[in-house]
Amino acid sequence: MIDWSGYLGLILKGALVTVELTLMGCALALVMAFIAGLGRLSRHFALRALATAYIEFFRGTSIFVQLFWAYFVLPLFGFTLTPLQAGVLALGLNVGAYGAEVVRGAVLSIGKAQYEACVALNLTRYQRMRHIILPQAFLIMLPTFCNNAIELLKATAVVSLISLSDMTFEAQVVRAQTGSTLVPFGTILILYFLMALAISRFVRTLEKRLARGLDGVRV
Amino acid sequence: MEWDWDFVWKIMPTLIEGVKITIIATLLGSVLSTVVGLAIALLRRSPTRLISMPVSFAAEFIRGTPLLVQLYFIFYVLPDFGILLPPLVAGVIGLGLHYGTYTAEVYRAGIDNVPRGQWEAAKACNLTGGQTWTHVILPQAIPPMIPALANYFIAMFKETPLLSVITVLELMNQAKSVANSYYRYVEPMTLVGAFFLTISLLSVFGLRWLEKRYGRIER
Amino acid sequence: MNAPAPEPIIEIDSISKSFGDFQVLDGLSMNVMPGEKLALIGPSGSGKTTILRILMTLESIDSGHIRIDGEELYHMPKNGGAKDGGLVPASEAHLHRMRQKIGMVFQLFNLFPHKSVIDNITLAPMLTKGASRAEAETRAMELLDMVGMADKARAMPAQLSGGQKQRIAIARALALSPKIMLFDEVTSALDPELVEEVLNVMRKLAQETDTTMLLVTHEMGFAHDFADRVLFFDAGKIVEEGAPEDIFSNPREERTQGFLKKIIAAGHRV
Amino acid sequence: MNAPAPEPIIEIDSISKSFGDFQVLDGLSMNVMPGEKLALIGPSGSGKTTILRILMTLESIDSGHIRIDGEELYHMPKNGGAKDGGLVPASEAHLHRMRQKIGMVFQLFNLFPHKSVIDNITLAPMLTKGASRAEAETRAMELLDMVGMADKARAMPAQLSGGQKQRIAIARALALSPKIMLFDEVTSALDPELVEEVLNVMRKLAQETDTTMLLVTHEMGFAHDFADRVLFFDAGKIVEEGAPEDIFSNPREERTQGFLKKIIAAGHRV
Amino acid sequence: ADLEQLKEQGFARVAIANEPPYTAVGADGKVSGAAPDIAREVFKRLGVPEIVASVSEYGAMIPGLQARRFDAVTAGLFMKPERCAAVSYSEPILCDAEAFLVKKGNPMGFKSFKDIADNADAKIGAPGGGTEEKLALEAGVPRNRVIVVPDGQSGLKMLQDGRIDVYSLPVLSLNDLKKKSGDDGIEVMAPVEGAPVYCDGTAFRKQDTALRDAYDKVLAEMKESGEFAKIIEPYGFSAAAAMSTSREKLCKG
Numbered sequence A: 001m002i003d004w005s006g007y008l009g010l011i012l013k014g015a016l017v018t019v020e021l022t023l024m025g026c027a028l029a030l031v032m033a034f035i036a037g038l039g040r041l042s043r044h045f046a047l048r049a050l051a052t053a054y055i056e057f058f059r060g061t062s063i064f065v066q067l068f069w070a071y072f073v074l075p076l077f078g079f080t081l082t083p084l085q086a087g088v089l090a091l092g093l094n095v096g097a098y099g100a101e102v103v104r105g106a107v108l109s110i111g112k113a114q115y116e117a118c119v120a121l122n123l124t125r126y127q128r129m130r131h132i133i134l135p136q137a138f139l140i141m142l143p144t145f146c147n148n149a150i151e152l153l154k155a156t157a158v159v160s161l162i163s164l165s166d167m168t169f170e171a172q173v174v175r176a177q178t179g180s181t182l183v184p185f186g187t188i189l190i191l192y193f194l195m196a197l198a199i200s201r202f203v204r205t206l207e208k209r210l211a212r213g214l215d216g217v218r219v
Numbered sequence B: 001m002e003w004d005w006d007f008v009w010k011i012m013p014t015l016i017e018g019v020k021i022t023i024i025a026t027l028l029g030s031v032l033s034t035v036v037g038l039a040i041a042l043l044r045r046s047p048t049r050l051i052s053m054p055v056s057f058a059a060e061f062i063r064g065t066p067l068l069v070q071l072y073f074i075f076y077v078l079p080d081f082g083i084l085l086p087p088l089v090a091g092v093i094g095l096g097l098h099y100g101t102y103t104a105e106v107y108r109a110g111i112d113n114v115p116r117g118q119w120e121a122a123k124a125c126n127l128t129g130g131q132t133w134t135h136v137i138l139p140q141a142i143p144p145m146i147p148a149l150a151n152y153f154i155a156m157f158k159e160t161p162l163l164s165v166i167t168v169l170e171l172m173n174q175a176k177s178v179a180n181s182y183y184r185y186v187e188p189m190t191l192v193g194a195f196f197l198t199i200s201l202l203s204v205f206g207l208r209w210l211e212k213r214y215g216r217i218e219r
Numbered sequence C, D: 001m002n003a004p005a006p007e008p009i010i011e012i013d014s015i016s017k018s019f020g021d022f023q024v025l026d027g028l029s030m031n032v033m034p035g036e037k038l039a040l041i042g043p044s045g046s047g048k049t050t051i052l053r054i055l056m057t058l059e060s061i062d063s064g065h066i067r068i069d070g071e072e073l074y075h076m077p078k079n080g081g082a083k084d085g086g087l088v089p090a091s092e093a094h095l096h097r098m099r100q101k102i103g104m105v106f107q108l109f110n111l112f113p114h115k116s117v118i119d120n121i122t123l124a125p126m127l128t129k130g131a132s133r134a135e136a137e138t139r140a141m142e143l144l145d146m147v148g149m150a151d152k153a154r155a156m157p158a159q160l161s162g163g164q165k166q167r168i169a170i171a172r173a174l175a176l177s178p179k180i181m182l183f184d185e186v187t188s189a190l191d192p193e194l195v196e197e198v199l200n201v202m203r204k205l206a207q208e209t210d211t212t213m214l215l216v217t218h219e220m221g222f223a224h225d226f227a228d229r230v231l232f233f234d235a236g237k238i239v240e241e242g243a244p245e246d247i248f249s250n251p252r253e254e255r256t257q258g259f260l261k262k263i264i265a266a267g268h269r270v
Numbered sequence E: 001a002d003l004e005q006l007k008e009q010g011f012a013r014v015a016i017a018n019e020p021p022y023t024a025v026g027a028d029g030k031v032s033g034a035a036p037d038i039a040r041e042v043f044k045r046l047g048v049p050e051i052v053a054s055v056s057e058y059g060a061m062i063p064g065l066q067a068r069r070f071d072a073v074t075a076g077l078f079m080k081p082e083r084c085a086a087v088s089y090s091e092p093i094l095c096d097a098e099a100f101l102v103k104k105g106n107p108m109g110f111k112s113f114k115d116i117a118d119n120a121d122a123k124i125g126a127p128g129g130g131t132e133e134k135l136a137l138e139a140g141v142p143r144n145r146v147i148v149v150p151d152g153q154s155g156l157k158m159l160q161d162g163r164i165d166v167y168s169l170p171v172l173s174l175n176d177l178k179k180k181s182g183d184d185g186i187e188v189m190a191p192v193e194g195a196p197v198y199c200d201g202t203a204f205r206k207q208d209t210a211l212r213d214a215y216d217k218v219l220a221e222m223k224e225s226g227e228f229a230k231i232i233e234p235y236g237f238s239a240a241a242a243m244s245t246s247r248e249k250l251c252k253g
Ligand SMILES: Nc1ncnc2c1ncn2[C@@H]1O[C@H](COP(=O)(O)OP(=O)(O)OP(=O)(O)O)[C@@H](O)[C@H]1O
Pocket: C019, C020, C022, C024, C042, C043, C044, C045, C046, C047, C048, C049, C050, C051
């Protein structure tokens, strides 16, 4: 007789790791997205080049390769990360590169008209960004950020490859110990979907909050 | 651990075998996701809720759960229900379905971006529904989508390493196999990374070109 | 002359239309005689566009009846035409047949941006009337001649000015030879200097054809020259109607007077 | 009175401006006196908007000089002000200081959609002049009163009609108390019925303040009432200038006559 | 790491595989199985009270060891000359022979890897980078008939579904798989003709020979006293097999 409740507990423990990875990965990705996204719009060539290199590198190489590098190759250069750190680092940097393009696109999508109104009101570059462009651009970024966060959630499944005991990993353990594929993998499919649902609910609520009174502005 | 060029030359033929499979899987997956995406996009617009609702839910579910887990399902669980697919076929179906839910969004956006006036003009010209789609809406909707579609094909390309869990010997799997037999991770993983990066950088130029060629339609 | 009084080509019979809670039209009735040129004027939001869109079947109606050329627009006889008097909502096929009689020109032209000028004009005749390309192009060139755009037949819409686009849109609508033409503020999206060229085409049209025309406009001067009859709308109702001389010179209703005064003050000529 | 003739507040000294190969302005010169109300008219593409945008520093110039209130706009003295006569291109800081004297109202309002009406108006005074919120709001309420919008202080821009938005945009520009106000076709995006409310605000403004105003418009009637002087532009040059009565009733130049005829034919009152 | 460091931190980090009976993970998440049980006991006697086990892919174990992610590998990683060159092994611990998992009655009659090579239709499943893959390739099975299977359950499933004709793993692993599957349609064919018996040992980093020697000493004592047998025999492993051979022999190949 298989102790299913015990094994489900194991999967839930993995789910906790998945949630932890997702949250920390998203936080890092958000920071990187703004740094690199605004960096690409900078007037300074060096900043632009740096941001572009970061974005193209992390979007260009596969997340798998980045994970394996962070976990197996970095230690050879003397940086030893715990699996969790390596996971958060690879996920955050990878998704952050995609987010940077979202930030850039959203900032550019705030039309020239708003920019000109700022000049006519004599706002400085910083004031323009801080008070006019970013508050509007953020609203435009949110839906795509939501997608990015879900992408990140899904990518956490890949960290099972570096023996971080996330949900997918625990499901694999349970599968080996019990011989059942359907139960553990069916369970985590549903759990992943619920987590994705939670993310989109959260972002949508946030969006509604921020968009209050803005009806009709965005099409 | 230092870099060993002899080793690189030795493993190159094996890795190239993997590259072939990777490319085949990506191409077939792209074709399938293009078709699946269009089907999803059209079915979701169906006025019959009995069609649009389940399709929407299924698409959301597939989009919210990791491809890795879906591949396990397709390959290891479906046979219990009498569906036995060869590894590459299972992989292509997994990629096609998963990315089909993304391309469906691209189609939706492309179709929504055709101004309402075009639908109305088509009606005022007394075109039938089918004529409106083929002569007015799709010719305007599809060219601007091409860059976004291509973007997903590139993303799919970078996710092919997941196929290793269902025994497809693509590039990443070959590299791991090589690494396992010689206990050297640095060269194979770096080569895989370099390969992905090269293709991605090339595709950046390709995308730019596509965007210029198809990106906007003058109104 | 002793011919019997002709039947109206459009009979609108107490139609109502709401958008959500907002009732735009409430039991509106009106008739239009064949060949008549009608101008619909009135303040913003009074439902002028809605009437045209309903006639073009771009919006549906909530209740009431519309007859075009003696035939029901939104209804059709039960049992495929058996004369038992029962009516059912029109099928798509019925609407498709009825739309052959009506053409519409939009404020924003709505040309097909991916097709050349001539293809814009020939598309519908070829698809809906089965015209051959040669036939359709011959007819298209006649129409382009009429709107003074024959030299732009191979241009793409994006290469044209607004006034030129609108003239093409008019030609496109005429290509199907509808009995009724609807024009919704066809000049209001144009630069002032380009308005005249479109109005000239429309004047010519009004004189040369006996097509029935319904025109929504804010150009009172043009409405005056163009129309046989002017209808003044407010809040989905016909407040006043009559010959243009009467409406513009001696409006009876206070609401009409107020509206015309405002328009004049804003710098428009009547 | 024996006071010395006042200096011009704007001196434009043979400026040129090209977009790519296309030369919009070629050695244009003109002066504006303090408190003067100027109307710029002319056909589409003649460079009217470009002049306003150059004054607002939204475009740069290729050559020539502009002095605002006696100070160079696009240049500044070499060596931080040492009087050796040398000039260098203006720094961002110099432009920032010069922009304090100029305000602009755009055709499409360009309100900040994410800020309430009052925040739209108080933002710049608080950020650029260091005004306290209380001060800024008091002043904003005065301005809202003036444009007749005091009751909408807490509304969001999306809840306003076009005419209301434009009145807010005027109040916002005035909140910085610029010496010069630039208006670029401020009514041309409005529904005809809403034009009047904006023009009324501007008439009041012209009468009540001695702010220098430059106005680009297609509303000839309004230009006539509003302006002290009218400049007729064509192809980046001043073709004719003078008092409104002269320009509109007895245009000397052929090009001016042709333009006015077209505008009248299009249904606009002069 | 040297022993002093391990004592100080109070635990040793070991890599284990997700493959019963070498490793077992209980429903409570507790790690047991023959390999970790031995390691736990030896380390305890060395003064390191606890082991922290992390499940790892076979292919990732040696790189992980080199990258200092683990202090030791106790996972049924069989000693072979190339591996001996890459890590420092203890004396043999768990011995097992290669076996085939086949359909009931061994319909294709496989007795050796050679038989598989000779049957042009036969497909064999084996873990990627594992001994079985290498044996199959050496016996002349072409690459495209050697399917790399990620884990035991996947191999079992693929055999049941007819995707492969034979799945090769050590006897005890296959016995465990068959038992868990409860499937009477399959059987374990052992021993494979011509396939040597393999033994694993605990693997340390190449330079950690001092730690390895200390480990060996305790291991020898336990073998002597019979405690060794008491731990591994309930899992089905033979203590006698381990004690009849040596690292030196196995590493020579
Ligand atoms: N699709 C719609 N959904 C909701 N309300 C609508 C819709 N279309 C029109 N309305 C409303 O119906 C009313 C009548 O609109 P309509 O466009 O017919 O007015 P109009 O007389 O053409 O005005 P205008 O001169 O501004 O074009 C307006 O209040 C409008 O806001």
